[in-house]
Amino acid sequence: MTEDTKIGGANAKFPATRWSAVLATRSSDPGERSRALDAIVAAYWKPIYKYLRIRWGKSNEDAKDLTQDFFAKVLEKEYLDDFDPSKARLRTFLRVCVDRFVANDAKAARRIKRGGGVQHVSLDFGAAEAELEKAKPVLERVASPESFDDFLEKEFIRNLFGLSVETLRKECENRGKEIQFRLFEIYDLECDDSRQHSYAELAKEFKLAPTDVTNYLAYARREFRRITLERIREMTGSEEEYRSEARFLLGIVPK
Amino acid sequence: MNWLSDEAIARLQTASALPDLAGTRYRLIERVGSGGMGTVYRAEDTVLGRRVALKVLDLADVRGDLGARLLREAHILARLEHPGIVPVHDAGTLADGRVFYAMKFVEGERLDRLAERIGTIADRLRVFQRICEAVEFAHARGILHRDLKPENVMVGPFGEVLVMDWGVAKILREVSKDVSEQRKSIGVAELRTTAKTPEPLETEHGTVLGTPGYMAPEQARGEVASLDERADIYSLGAILRFLLGEKRLPSTAGTEPSSANAHAPKAALAIARKAMAENPSNRYASVSELAEDVGRYLDGSRVSAYRENLLQGAIRWGTKYRAAIGLVLAYLLVRALLLFFLKR
Numbered sequence: 001m002t003e004d005t006k007i008g009g010a011n012a013k014f015p016a017t018r019w020s021a022v023l024a025t026r027s028s029d030p031g032e033r034s035r036a037l038d039a040i041v042a043a044y045w046k047p048i049y050k051y052l053r054i055r056w057g058k059s060n061e062d063a064k065d066l067t068q069d070f071f072a073k074v075l076e077k078e079y080l081d082d083f084d085p086s087k088a089r090l091r092t093f094l095r096v097c098v099d100r101f102v103a104n105d106a107k108a109a110r111r112i113k114r115g116g117g118v119q120h121v122s123l124d125f126g127a128a129e130a131e132l133e134k135a136k137p138v139l140e141r142v143a144s145p146e147s148f149d150d151f152l153e154k155e156f157i158r159n160l161f162g163l164s165v166e167t168l169r170k171e172c173e174n175r176g177k178e179i180q181f182r183l184f185e186i187y188d189l190e191c192d193d194s195r196q197h198s199y200a201e202l203a204k205e206f207k208l209a210p211t212d213v214t215n216y217l218a219y220a221r222r223e224f225r226r227i228t229l230e231r232i233r234e235m236t237g238s239e240e241e242y243r244s245e246a247r248f249l250l251g252i253v254p255k
Numbered sequence: 256m257n258w259l260s261d262e263a264i265a266r267l268q269t270a271s272a273l274p275d276l277a278g279t280r281y282r283l284i285e286r287v288g289s290g291g292m293g294t295v296y297r298a299e300d301t302v303l304g305r306r307v308a309l310k311v312l313d314l315a316d317v318r319g320d321l322g323a324r325l326l327r328e329a330h331i332l333a334r335l336e337h338p339g340i341v342p343v344h345d346a347g348t349l350a351d352g353r354v355f356y357a358m359k360f361v362e363g364e365r366l367d368r369l370a371e372r373i374g375t376i377a378d379r380l381r382v383f384q385r386i387c388e389a390v391e392f393a394h395a396r397g398i399l400h401r402d403l404k405p406e407n408v409m410v411g412p413f414g415e416v417l418v419m420d421w422g423v424a425k426i427l428r429e430v431s432k433d434v435s436e437q438r439k440s441i442g443v444a445e446l447r448t449t450a451k452t453p454e455p456l457e458t459e460h461g462t463v464l465g466t467p468g469y470m471a472p473e474q475a476r477g478e479v480a481s482l483d484e485r486a487d488i489y490s491l492g493a494i495l496r497f498l499l500g501e502k503r504l505p506s507t508a509g510t511e512p513s514s515a516n517a518h519a520p521k522a523a524l525a526i527a528r529k530a531m532a533e534n535p536s537n538r539y540a541s542v543s544e545l546a547e548d549v550g551r552y553l554d555g556s557r558v559s560a561y562r563e564n565l566l567q568g569a570i571r572w573g574t575k576y577r578a579a580i581g582l583v584l585a586y587l588l589v590r591a592l593l594l595f596f597l598k599r
Contacts, residue, residue, distance in 0.1 A: 131258045158259050161267055165259070188270055189263045218277040222351050225271040229314070246314050250271040 022090055022237040025080045039234050040080075041071050042163065044091065047155035048098055049128045055148045056102050064125045070101050085237030089245065091156050095149070131158075157249055160235075164228040165189065171223065179206060183213060184220035225250070274311040275351035281309060289313075292321060292422055297360055300344070306360040307344060312353045322354035328422045329356035331398055339389025341409075341417050361417055367405035370498055376520065379498040380549055382408075385416035387491060387546035393418075394484045394542060397428040401482070403490035404469040405497055425482060469493045472533055485535040488545055492530025492538070495549075499523055522571075523552050525561035 024036035045067060052063040073079055079097045083090065172181035183206065186197055203210045229246055236242040259267070274296065276283055281298040284306075288295050293312045300307050312325050332343040346356035366382070373379045386408055393400060400407075400421060407420045467475070471489035474482060499520075526548050532538045539545040548558045555575030557563065563571065573580060 154261075154264075157264055161264055162259055188266050189259065215277060218275055218350075221270045222275050222277070224267065225275075225351060228271065243314060250268055 020237055021234040022083070022085055025083075037075050037080075040090070041074065043160060043231070043235055044094055044156065045071055046128050046131070046159045047091075047152055048094065049125065050132055050155050051095070051098065051148070051152045052102065053132060054151060055099075058102075060125070060129060066102060067125075070098060073101070085241055089241070090235055090237075091152065095152055160228065160231055160249065164224055164231060167227045168220065168224050171227075172220070177216075177219070179208075180216040180220045182206075183216050184224070187217060188221070272313075274309065274353055274355065275349050277350050279347075279349065281307065281357065283309075290420065290422065292325060293355075298357070300357070307357045308341075308360040309355050309357050311349070311355040314353065322348070324422065325354045325356065328424070331421050331424050331426070332356075332358065334396055335393055335398060335421075337389055337392040339385055339416055339418055340393065340421075341419055361409045361411060361419070363409040363411035363415070363417070365406055366408035366410055366494075367497075369410050370405060373498075376499065376523065377553055380495075380523070380553055382410060382416055383491075383495055383498055384546055384549055384553075386418060386494065387542050387549070389416070389418040390487055390491065391542040391546065393424075394427075394487070397426060399425040399427055399482060399484065400487050400490070401425055401470075401474065402466055403487055403494060404466050405494055406466075408494070425479075427483065471535070473535060483535070484541065485538050488530050488538050488542060489532075489535075491542065491545060492527045495527040495530065496524070499527065520552075522558050522561040522563070523549075526552065526558055529560035 021036040021039040024032050025040070027033045027036065048070065049063055049067040052058045052066050053060070056063075058066060074094075079094075083093050088096075168184070169181050172178055183202055187202065199210050199213045202208070203213045206213070208216070228250065232246050232249060233242050236245050272294075273283060273286075276298070280300055280302045282301050284297040284299060286294060287297050287308065290310075293310050296309045296311060298307055298309045299305070310325065310328075312321055314321075326346055329343050329346040332341065336342065341361055342359050344357045344359070346354075348354050370379065373382065386403075390400060390403065398421070400418065401423045402420060403418070407418065409417045409419055411417065469490045471482075471486040474486045474489075526545070529548075530538055530545055539548070544559075548560055552558050555571060557568070557571070
C-alpha cells in the first residue's frame with residue numbers, strides 16, 4: 001500500500017467505535033492527542049492542498065509550503081483549540097482557517113517555520129498533484145466562491161472514500177478475501193457508463209456462481225460502509241453531528 | 256491510494272445508502288422516500304412473491320434510541336389491525352446494523368396531492384370519514400397518532416384510505432388483554448418479529464412532535480403528558496379544513512383564518528372549526544362525534560357545530576327532501592289541473 005503521509009493515514013490504529021478525533025485533540029493524554037491530530041491531517045491535507053491550488057491559485061511549490069505550514073499549526077493546536085463542533089463542521093472550520101491563514105499569516109508562518117522549531121509534516125504532494133491533473137476538466141468549471149466550497153467538500157469526500165477503500169483492501173487481504181475486494185474494485189470503483197460489467201460476466205471471469213458475486217459485493221460494500229462510518233465518527237464531535245455527516249457524506253439524504 | 260472518479264464516488268454513495276438485505280427474504284427494488292427517521296424502499300418479499308415497503312433506519316443506531324423508536328412504530332402498527340391502517344409484516348435488524356420493518360406496499364397517492372382532483376366536497380368528506388374511522392380505531396386501542404396531516408394519508412386506486420406514519424404515536428394506555436385474546440381465538444396471526452418487543456419510549460415533556468399548522472396548540476406547547484385524543488381531533492379538523500379548500504395552513508392558535516374559502520359550506524367549516532377549538536374541552540369529545548357530525552352534514556341533517564337561522568334551516572330541509580317535495584308538488588299540480596279541467 002502506498003502511504004500518503006507518515007503521520008497517520010490508513011495505518012493509524014483507532015478504537016473501532018465511539019472515538020472522536022475532534023474530541024481527542026483536547027485529551028490530556030499526549031499519545032491520544034497525537035493520534036487524533038494524525039487522523040485529522042490524514043483526512044484533510046489533500047483536500048486542502050488542492051483547495052490552495054485551485055481557490056488561491058497557488059503554484060505547486062507555494063501550495064506545498066502553505067499546506068505544510070498550515071498543518072504544522074494544526075499540530076501545534078493553534079487552530080483546533082478554537083474549534084467548536086456545535087457551531088460548524090470541522091471541514092468548514094478548517095476552510096475558514098486556511099483562508100485566513102493564506103490571506104493574513106502566510107508570510108509570518110513561513111518565516112516562523114524557516115526559523116525552526118515547528119513540527120514538519122511529511123505529505124505525498126506528488127500523488128495530490130497527479131490527482132489534480134486527472135480532475136482538470138472538472139476544475140475548469142470551478143469559478144465562484146460557492147463552487148470552491150463544493151470543490152473542497154467533494155475533495156474531502158474523495159479523500160475520505162479513498163482512505164476507506166485502502167483500509168478495506170488491506171482488511172480483505174488480511175482475511176483472505178481478495179476476490180471480494182477485486183469484485184468491489186471492478187464493479188464499484190472502475191465503473192464507467194460505457195463499460196459496465198454485469199454480475200454474470202464477473203461470475204464467469206472469476207469462476208463464481210452469480211449469487212456468490214452478489215454476496216461478495218454485498219460483503220465488500222458492507223465493510224466499506226462500516227469503515228467509512230468509523231472514519232466519519234472520528235471526524236465528528238457529537239452524535240448529532242455524526243448522524244448529519246454520515247447522512248450527507250453517504251448520500252443517504254439528497255444534497 | 257487510488258484516485259476515485261466522481262462516478263465512483265456517486266456509486267459508492269448509492270451503494271452505502273442502500274440497506275444491506277443479504278440474508279433476508281427481501282429483494283430491493285427502489286427507494287420510495289425519506290422521513291425524519293428513515294427511508295422507505297419498495298422491495299419484493301421473495302418467499303411470498305409480493306411487493307412490500309421496507310422502512311429502514313438510515314444508520315445503524317449505536318445508542319439504540321432510534322432503533323427502538325422504529326421497532327416501537329412497528330409494534331404499534333401490529334396492534335392496529337384495521338383496513339385504514341397499513342399492516343406490518345415483519346421487523347428486525349439488517350446485516351449492516353440498521354433496524355427495519357416490512358409493511359404492505361400501498362399503491363396510491365398522498366391526500367395532499369390528490370385532494371384537488373377529488374371532484375365534489377361530498378366525495379372529500381367521505382374520504383375524511385374513512386380517516387376518522389382509522390383514527391377512532393387507534394384511539395380505542397389506546398394509541399394517539401400525533402402527526403395527522405394530508406401528507407400522512409394515502410388514497411388507493413380503489414378508494415381505500417390508509418393513515419400512515421405512526422412514528423411519533425403515543426401510547427395512551429395499554430390495550431386490554433381481551434382484545435389480544437380475541438385475536439388469538441379467531442386465529443389472527445401475531446406479528447412475526449426477529450426483534451425483542453421494545454420498552455415503551457416516553458417523549459420528554461416539552462418536546463414538540465408534530466407538524467406546524469396541523470398540531471394542536473397544547474401539542475405545539477410541548478405539553479406531552481397531558482395530550483389526549485383531542486389533540487388528534489384538532490389535527491383532523493385541520494385536515495377537514497384542507498379538504499374544504501382552505502389553502503392556507505390553519506393557525507395553531509385555533510383562530511379562524513381570514514382566507515377561509517368563501518365557497519366552502521359554512522356548516523362543514525363549522526365542524527372543522529369546532530374540532531380545532533383552542534381549548535380542548537370545546538372540541539368534539541371523540542372522533543366518532545366528529546365523524547357523526549360530518550355524516551349528518553352529508554345526510555343533509557342539522558350539524559351540532561353550526562347554529563343555523565330559520566331560512567338556512569328551511570333551505571337545508573328543502574335540499575334534503577327535495578325529491579319528496581318535488582313528488583308532492585308534482586302530485587298537487589296534477590291534482591289541481593284535473594280539478595280545473597273537470598270543473599269546466
